[in-house]
Amino acid sequence: MASAPTRTRKWLPYAASVSAGLVVIAGAVVLGQREATPTGQDRPECTVALEVNSSTEKAALLIELAEGYNDSRRSLPGGGCARVHVSRLNSGEATDALAIGWRGTNLPEPHVWLPTSSLWTGQLRLLDRAAGREPQTPDDYPSIANSPLVIAMPQQKGELVRQQGPLGWGEILGLSGREGWAGFGKPEWGRFTFGKDNPNLSTSGLAATIATYYAAAQRSSDLTRADLADPAVTQFVRRIEANVSHYSDDSVELLRDLAEADLARDGKGSGHMSAMVLQEELVYLYNEGRLSPRRDGQEQGARPRVPLVAVHPKEGTFNLDHPFVVLPSADEQQRAAAADLLAYLTEDAQQERFARLGFRDHERRASAALLASVGAEPPGGLTYFSPPEPEVVKAMLDGWSILRKKANVLIALDTSGSMKAAVGDRTRFQVASTAAGKGLALLNSEDRVGLWSFSSETRRRPDRPYQEEVPLGDFDQKRLTSRIANLHVDGGTALYTTVRAAHQHLVDRYDPERINAVVVLTDGKNEYSPDNDLAKLLADIELNPQRPVKVFCIAFDRDSDFATLDKIAKASSGKAFDATDPTKIDDAFVKLVSSF
Structure with a gap:
């Protein structure tokens, strides 16, 4: 690939430090809702104000849970209680904002940050280092929920693939592409193509790209820049990207369109697309009708005629870990309140609320309802890739801009x-x-x-x-x-x-x-x-x-x-x-x- 032309990569939405290698278009796109939603009523006796910023996919639930927390008036170890306020912002844009002092968001500066993945804490650490300041996210952080990455396929296709026994990323998304479904005994299904989110815009797209590189390097941790330069690795990634039907800026919208087409076309809405790479939680929401068109007064739409099945590649997968990050902006009392909020969110009653949205719990355990909807795990459970170093992620995305379809x-x-x-x-x-x-x-x-x-x-x-x-x-x-x-x-x-x-x-x-x-x-x-x-x-x-x-x-x-x-x-x-x-x-x- 040395002869391939090199372009400056516009990495949206991380509009931060050029010296850190994250070259961007500042302010080009707002992916999350820039709104602050009040939670509960002001309680003068609860004098500790805790500002929380959540990624958009779980923000509505966090706002409701914060209301419950405020209503409970839980006592803090040093006395008194806390009043929690939740605002929402896309994880990448929040990374931007934290890197430049939380300017330009029109939202309260957070004491607690709840991004979709620890990948973002790593990127913020990289930006802080490049700016010559103390890192805001130097540690590993506990999860409040989890959602592994899966290959989601229409039921008939997914079940056929599952019947083949354990298959890897390349066997499912790459090697099958040349001869298409004929390689699985179904030539009438045509070419094998799949959709994925653009990793410059989406956490699940970024995670899918990382998982592909791990599979290519045949390891589950300690991925290095040298691995990325290996010709066999680049060939593997290129082969998989060649089967992409198109990239998406938002997998939720892609699934909404698929649900609408499914219901309008007698279950033939999957069209030519054989698979999508996305988080398990979205497969659950799709199958339960949460992403289907709704009529007035309905809480959710109809379940799709053709549900999706989650296929788990044999090498392993990447987990979106939804970390609970206490930021340096929190004082001693706010840190105590944050610890109490974390304890509250990981209690069974609140974890059940996460489960209703298709998340695994804070210890990565799946509910029976989730597995019944998306399909059972492989024998022995899932294998997870470890997050690579932030510098490797950045190099990976630089390479992806060349290797993508x-x-x-x-x-x-x-x-x-x-x-x-x-x-x-x-x-x-x-x-x-x-x-x-x-x-x-x-x-x-x-x-x-x-x-x-x-x-x-x-x-x-x-x-x-x-x-x-x-x-x-x-x-x-x-x-x-x-x-x-x-x-x-x-x-x-x-x-x-x-x-x-x-x-x-x-x-x-x-x-x-x-x-x-x-x-x-x-x-x-x-x-x-x-x-x-x-x-x-x-x-x-x-x-x-x-x-x-x-x-x-x-x-x-x-x-x-x-x-x-x-x-x-x-x-x-x-x-x-x-x-x-x-x-x-x-x-x-x-x-x-x-x-x-």
């Missing part, structure tokens, strides 16, 4: 007259083109990228409503950016015919070694009378498992027909991103590009 991306940019509308002191097109330029900067230098413009027939483009501006080919960021800046804005919005043509263009140029995707940026809805049949468009672009081309849409500004764009994206197993608030367009591009 590359993409064929055709960008279709709306140049209709409505893009002249004002957004502050600029036009919609100026805002959109600036965001597109930033998005291009996130692509891999080995991606292949093309650019189309579309509106309706105009004086400058009398023959058809779309035009090839840059042919699909080797990524040339400078050329693409220059061409976007010089596009002419005029005409109506020929959305359907452009999507259909762009999709077919990529089907005809399909590359099985790449992710093949159409990206549509528009501020409107279809205004082209020669082609206004949405049902026909959805049928035309429906995902072909043999040549999967996905459509990703960004709905820009308030006039966009997001509902229709969402249908278009889902028909192809792609995704629509809502930037109807123009200030969110940069975020939308970041999440979109992270899918490649």
